[in-house]
Amino acid sequence: MTDKKKYKRNQKDSNDDMINLVDNLNRDDDVKYNRRAFLKSAVGASVALGLATLPFSVKAMLESDEEEEAFKIVSLDKVPKGSSYNFAYPTEADTALLIHTEEGEIKAYNNKCTHLQCPVFYEKEENVLLCPCHKGYFSVENGHPTAGPPQRELPLIKTEIRNGVVYAVGRKVRHG
Structure with a gap:
């Protein structure tokens, strides 16, 4: 197969904008901003917030057990x-x-x-x-x-x- 035919095979047959919509996609962005990455970030943020509030929960439990002075x-x-x-x-x-x-x-x-x-x-x-x-x-x-x-x-x-x-x-x- 000649190089000329090989290049023609990868070209679009039309200059219609609707067909050429994929030209603006970047493979790096697709891998970086996908569903899995979003879910990892969301779970990580939830765990971080849960761990950040843990000391306050422990303090509240300890205070509720203390006897108040008459x-x-x-x-x-x-x-x-x-x-x-x-x-x-x-x-x-x-x-x-x-x-x-x-x-x-x-x-x-x-x-x-x-x-x-x-x-x-x-x-x-x-x-x-x-x-x-x-x-x-x-x-x-x-x-x-x-x-x-x-x-x-x-x-x-x-x-x-x-x-x-x-x-x-x-x-x-x-x-x-």
């Missing part, structure tokens, strides 16, 4: 049955509400409404926690919303009574 709230005789007492826990910026129910139970919650952070008050007559901003109601028994716009329950403050004094011993932010 914080003195008030003497129980200063909060008669059917009344409430305002205090700050776990920091001075976090307002909270201690409720001494008519049945003699002690309940404590952070008193910022989970809707728009308005203060929550104890309503003795109805035995509910009320957010007056948008008429949000929470159950005194468990802090769950019963009416109004709030969708999440109030953060629970765990309490203990020692020698007639109420102590806060932990906080539980619940979801669901």
Whole structure:
């Protein structure tokens, strides 16, 4: 076969643009930017992000097991049955509400409404926690919303009574 025929065999028969679309493809780019390379990059990035968050996960697990120090709230005789007492826990910026129910139970919650952070008050007559901003109601028994716009329950403050004094011993932010 002559060189002239060999070259003609590799030439396109038409100058139509649709037929000559493959002329702009570069084999190096095809190998460099293929599906396998993309998947390798995606898996590598996922593993790197997972490993980067591992220390934070370990820290969160270790912190949740630690006992919190007891914080003195008030003497129980200063909060008669059917009344409430305002205090700050776990920091001075976090307002909270201690409720001494008519049945003699002690309940404590952070008193910022989970809707728009308005203060929550104890309503003795109805035995509910009320957010007056948008008429949000929470159950005194468990802090769950019963009416109004709030969708999440109030953060629970765990309490203990020692020698007639109420102590806060932990906080539980619940979801669901």
